[in-house]
Amino acid sequence: MTTDGGKSQSVVEAKGLGLTFKTADGDVVALSDVNLGINRGEFVSFIGPSGCGKTTFLRVIADLEQPTSGTITVNGTSPTDARLNRSYGYVFQAPALFPWRTIENNVALPLEIMGYGDADRKARIKKAVELVNLEGFEKKFPWQLSGGMQQRASIARALAFDADLLLMDEPFGALDEIVRDHLNSELLKLWATTQKTIAFVTHSIPEAVYLSTKIVVMSPRPGRVTDVIDSTLPHGERPLEIRETPEFLQLAARVRDGLRAGHSYEE
Amino acid sequence: MRGLMGGKTVPVLIVLLAIVLFWYVMAIVMNAPWQDTLNGRANLTNVPFTEFALQTFTQDKPVLPAPHQVVGAIWTGLFGSAITAPRSLAFHAGITLGATLLGFGMGTLLGVVLAVMIVHNNASDRSLMPWIIASQTVPILAIAPMVVVGLGAVGVTGLIPKALISMYLSFFPVVVGMVKGLRTPEQIQLDLMRTYNASPLQVFLKLRWPASVPILFASMKVGIAISLIGAVVGELSNNAGGGLGVRLLTGSYNGQTIQIWAALFIAAALAAILVILVGWGEKLANRRMGVRA
Known part of the structure; x- marks a missing residue:
C-alpha cells in the first residue's frame, strides 16, 4: 500500500548503523557498524545469542x-x-492482544x-483470519x-492492513516445539501467498534455516553482524522433512560456526 | 444442607446472632442505671430480673436501644407515613441519596480528569499528587461546616454544598486508582500502538481507558460509600434541609437515641445498596469485556 512503487528492490538498507544505550552503569553498545540490505520479497532471519542486538535492529x-550513528532507510525513507x-x-x-477485545476486534x-471503513474492515478481518487459519x-x-x-x-493483526514488510521479533519463542514447527510451515505458506518481505528474529538455528532465504548471524557486545548466509534451499515450498537433508544440515552447521566464532571472539 | 453449610449463609447468621445477643445484654447493662432510678421513683423494689430486663428494652430514650426498638423505628420511619412527610425516614434517605449521587458523579468525573492529566502531563504528575493527598489529611468534619455555611452566605444551599463535600471525599480513591489504572498497559502494548502511528487520543480511548476499567469500578465502590458519608456530614452542619444527617443531629439534640440508631442503620443499608449497584455495573462491564468468569 505504501511502497515506493518498485523504485528499488531494497526494502531496508543499513549503513554503518550503530546504537549505544546510555544507562546508569555506563554506555551499552547494542549495535555497532551494521551494514545490511533486505530486498523485496526476502525472508531474512536474524540469529544470535541474547544481547547481540537482533531485536534492537528490528526495533530500529x-x-x-x-x-546513534550511521544511516538506515526503510522503503527508501527514514524509519x-x-x-x-x-x-x-x-x-x-508476546501476542500483546488486548484482553477486552475479541479476536476479530483485536x-x-x-x-x-x-480509519478503514466498516465494510473494508470486515473484509480485511476475514482475509487476515483466514491467512492464519483462525476461522471460527x-x-x-x-x-x-x-x-x-x-x-x-x-500475526493476523499485523497482516490486516497489508503492509509489505513484516517485522517479527521471536514470535514463536515462547511456544513449544510441536506448535512452533506447525506455525513455521504455516508462516512459510503465508509468506509465499502474500509475497511480503519478512524480517524475523529468532534464537533457534533450525527455525532460521528452515524459514529464511537469507540468514544474518549476529554476535553480542558489541552487537554486530558476523555472517550473512544466502540459503541454498528452494524458495517457496519447503516440507518440514527438508530439515533432514544434507543441504539443510550444512547450512545449520555454518550458522552454528558463525555463532561460535562470535562467542570465542567475546570470551 | 451441604450447600448451606458450605456457603457463607450459616457463618454469617451465627455472627449476626452473636451480635444481637451481645446487643441485648449490653442494652440491659447500659440502661440499668436509669431503670433503677425510674423504679426508685415509682417505689418499685425487688423487680424480678426478667421483668427488669423487659423494662430496659422498652425505655423511651434508652442509652442503648434494643434491636427490636431500632427495627420498629426503621419500620415506622419507612412505611409509617407518606414518603413526602418530614417524619418519613424514606423522605430523609431520599434527600441524602440525591446529594450522595450528585457528589459521587462529580467526584468520579473529577478523579478521572485529574488522573488523565497526571498520566499524560509530566508537570501535573509531579505537582498535583502531593496536593491531592494533602486534601484528604484535612478532617472533613472541619471543612464541611465551612463549605455549608460559606456557600449558604452566598445563597447556595440545599443539595449543592452537600454534594460538594461528597465530591471532595469521593474523587480521591478514583484519582489514585485511575492513575494506576491508566498506567497498567504494558510497554509492548504501547509499542504496538506506536507502530500503528496511533494518536494520543486513540491510545487513551483504545488502550489506557479499557485497561483501567476494572480499577475504575474498584475505586467507585470505595467512592460511593464515602460519598454517602460526605453527604451525611454535610447535613450535620445544617439542620434546615433534611436528610439522614439531620435526623442524626436532631436525634442527638433531643436524646432520641432510637431515632439516631434508625437513621444510622438506614444510612448503612443505603451505602450497602449503592456498593452492590456499582458491583452490578462492574459485572455488566466485565461481561462485555470478556473477563473470565
Whole structure:
C-alpha cells in the first residue's frame, strides 16, 4: 500500500548503523557498524545469542529505537516516515492482544486506528483470519485461545492492513516445539501467498534455516553482524522433512560456526 | 444442607446472632442505671430480673436501644407515613441519596480528569499528587461546616454544598486508582500502538481507558460509600434541609437515641445498596469485556 512503487528492490538498507544505550552503569553498545540490505520479497532471519542486538535492529527498522550513528532507510525513507506511512506490521515476542477485545476486534484494532471503513474492515478481518487459519475463533476472547493461536491472531493483526514488510521479533519463542514447527510451515505458506518481505528474529538455528532465504548471524557486545548466509534451499515450498537433508544440515552447521566464532571472539 | 453449610449463609447468621445477643445484654447493662432510678421513683423494689430486663428494652430514650426498638423505628420511619412527610425516614434517605449521587458523579468525573492529566502531563504528575493527598489529611468534619455555611452566605444551599463535600471525599480513591489504572498497559502494548502511528487520543480511548476499567469500578465502590458519608456530614452542619444527617443531629439534640440508631442503620443499608449497584455495573462491564468468569 505504501511502497515506493518498485523504485528499488531494497526494502531496508543499513549503513554503518550503530546504537549505544546510555544507562546508569555506563554506555551499552547494542549495535555497532551494521551494514545490511533486505530486498523485496526476502525472508531474512536474524540469529544470535541474547544481547547481540537482533531485536534492537528490528526495533530500529520499526522506529521504536533511534540509532546513534550511521544511516538506515526503510522503503527508501527514514524509519520514522516509514512508520508514519504504516508501511510495516510488527509481531512482538508476546501476542500483546488486548484482553477486552475479541479476536476479530483485536485484528480490527489497526484498521480502526488507520480509519478503514466498516465494510473494508470486515473484509480485511476475514482475509487476515483466514491467512492464519483462525476461522471460527473470531468471537472468542484471547484467554479462550492457546498460546499458539494467540500468536497467530497477533500475526493476523499485523497482516490486516497489508503492509509489505513484516517485522517479527521471536514470535514463536515462547511456544513449544510441536506448535512452533506447525506455525513455521504455516508462516512459510503465508509468506509465499502474500509475497511480503519478512524480517524475523529468532534464537533457534533450525527455525532460521528452515524459514529464511537469507540468514544474518549476529554476535553480542558489541552487537554486530558476523555472517550473512544466502540459503541454498528452494524458495517457496519447503516440507518440514527438508530439515533432514544434507543441504539443510550444512547450512545449520555454518550458522552454528558463525555463532561460535562470535562467542570465542567475546570470551 | 451441604450447600448451606458450605456457603457463607450459616457463618454469617451465627455472627449476626452473636451480635444481637451481645446487643441485648449490653442494652440491659447500659440502661440499668436509669431503670433503677425510674423504679426508685415509682417505689418499685425487688423487680424480678426478667421483668427488669423487659423494662430496659422498652425505655423511651434508652442509652442503648434494643434491636427490636431500632427495627420498629426503621419500620415506622419507612412505611409509617407518606414518603413526602418530614417524619418519613424514606423522605430523609431520599434527600441524602440525591446529594450522595450528585457528589459521587462529580467526584468520579473529577478523579478521572485529574488522573488523565497526571498520566499524560509530566508537570501535573509531579505537582498535583502531593496536593491531592494533602486534601484528604484535612478532617472533613472541619471543612464541611465551612463549605455549608460559606456557600449558604452566598445563597447556595440545599443539595449543592452537600454534594460538594461528597465530591471532595469521593474523587480521591478514583484519582489514585485511575492513575494506576491508566498506567497498567504494558510497554509492548504501547509499542504496538506506536507502530500503528496511533494518536494520543486513540491510545487513551483504545488502550489506557479499557485497561483501567476494572480499577475504575474498584475505586467507585470505595467512592460511593464515602460519598454517602460526605453527604451525611454535610447535613450535620445544617439542620434546615433534611436528610439522614439531620435526623442524626436532631436525634442527638433531643436524646432520641432510637431515632439516631434508625437513621444510622438506614444510612448503612443505603451505602450497602449503592456498593452492590456499582458491583452490578462492574459485572455488566466485565461481561462485555470478556473477563473470565
